Amino acid sequence: MLKRYLLAPGPTPVPSEVLLAMAAPIIHHRSPDFLPVLDSAKKGLQWLYQTKNDVLILSSTGTGGMVGAVNNFFNKNDKVLVINGGKFGERWTKICQSYGLDVEEIIVEWGYAVKPEEIEKRLKKNKDIKGVFVQASETSTGVYHNIQALGSVVKKYKDTLFIVDAISALVAHDLRTDDWGIDIMVGGSQKGVMLPPGIAFVSVSEKAWLKAETSKLPHFYFNFRKERENLAKNQTNFTSPVTLIIGLNESLKMLQAEGLENVFNRHERLANATRKAVQAIGLELYPKESPSNSVTAIMAPPGIDGQAVYKNLREKYGITAAGGQDRAKGKVFRIAHLGYSERFDIITAVAGIEMVLKGMGYPVKLGTGVAVAQELLMA
């Protein structure tokens, strides 16, 4: 028997409480039964997003939310600034370019966070930048970009929207949509909110809605204005993913019972324990600064293939972590501490890493990193 332990940065484990709620009989999305369900979900998302803005619910992956964040608010040849510090930063660029936007990039070396001054410099120099796109947590590198600092820069520019991909950061990091001036923030279901894949969330500020009025890009499926009209009636534009929304209410209930501050503290604590534990066995973190609380990207030691670490964790020990992406492939492996994650998931991860590395000939004294995690996770 190979019992499986899911420690990947999405999909993440779904609590039984949520799975059970989703096993209830299907209700029709245009029936009165569904109205209070969506009403509860939209209010819960506003709580999680710390916002008074609308938070749209889309039947798509997180990337669908990213596409909508582009094609509802801009026009062809609009100048936009993309922070590209990893695979998902690249995705912003690709989406913007596919709609004919004029993309200027700030290339951030993988493993580093963007400097707020750099953005300020670009915005000052180029007054017609209509939007700044960034990831909160760049999943491919495990770096967190300082959204609060970036927001305080962008909000000085009246015609510039601040668009944050928070798909993997939501729940793991304190992200204050309203206070920090985030105009559009995209989330996804299969990450911190502990749901199966299939829905995206997008918050939209009044500043962004005004911009939407002049956008002429095609957006039949991701029509945010129609979604907004429907949301006001506790509906969605197309068929609502009723099961996932019922699950969402259940997971929001769990997060609300824990309290937002406790949720963030838990992720901070688990992430910190993971980092300190792997460093204790001589491993280096891939991020050189500002590590994410969602996922820890760890450098494979010299002579050891990061993909092989990932593969051994999975095949020998039933632990599904993640390997590296694109240029980090082979160099790193990644462990998530996101969503339905608690102390002994970290212990499992660290113990498994030690066992895999030892099996691959890396000189590790078993239990060394585990002990560090135990120390940091003591009640």
Place this chain on the structure above:
Amino acid sequence: MLKRYLLAPGPTPVPSEVLLAMAAPIIHHRSPDFLPVLDSAKKGLQWLYQTKNDVLILSSTGTGGMVGAVNNFFNKNDKVLVINGGKFGERWTKICQSYGLDVEEIIVEWGYAVKPEEIEKRLKKNKDIKGVFVQASETSTGVYHNIQALGSVVKKYKDTLFIVDAISALVAHDLRTDDWGIDIMVGGSQKGVMLPPGIAFVSVSEKAWLKAETSKLPHFYFNFRKERENLAKNQTNFTSPVTLIIGLNESLKMLQAEGLENVFNRHERLANATRKAVQAIGLELYPKESPSNSVTAIMAPPGIDGQAVYKNLREKYGITAAGGQDRAKGKVFRIAHLGYSERFDIITAVAGIEMVLKGMGYPVKLGTGVAVAQELLMA
């Protein structure tokens, strides 16, 4: 959020595959749909029990199966021998006495296993002993009684039945019903077979069925002869617990995919790692000999209350283990490695024990026991 880790000797964790199978629509137990379901379950149980005998399926806890093992095969004033080496040994005595049987006990000090010679001596001396009752794994002490050796003694006595409570041993220990001369063997759902509580299994040998013909004890609910007649038609005497039987087929499928020998080896390996790990941090096992592969009973160190260890594991760390029972209460705590249990469940248990004991002032170097378990559980 307090994520829960279930490491108690029953109920044990139920795999999602099984839970999902049990979520299928209810079928009627007298409908043709159910016949292949029960047929598959009864054949699977014969495989698990390593027997050609009937294995009855009862809608009850394991104790219901124990009661049926008494009131279907004996008569008032029948002389029987009970091996009483713990709380569940006592239960055999109580059940036998409640039906007016004449119980002779072999009292085994808690923490020790019965000696086969002792049984041989009693049977030689007292030719009219009609049955010998024992636990395979005595859950209260964590001791395994040598069923093979005991069976080879009892089978020399033509008029004596050998009755084994295998409720917590089934799946964790190799128990060869036919080869070892076990006349009646009781199992329960919420242990090694990875199901919720609610069904008991009882195998009955031809020798026992012959005895049943002369039994006059009342047994309206646990009427084994009627169950046998029904089983031949792929039915049960009363309403079949259809959901649990569907789940049983799913868990038997998982065990069959693993293979019986691998199943036993896994339990042996997990149990051994648990024992060596806790000994490495200076703890003593409660069993002085023959430890069970289902559950490890661990002595609380001097000055530390075993119940407090159990309570701290649960309240501070979300780990549900077990405390001590009756005279072992306060002295011990118990960790199961039974059913849906794998390497990182042991790592979790050992890490949690270390953290709890350290928190209670016991001098433990975190990671010490974990490292021993890691070493023993390397792939």
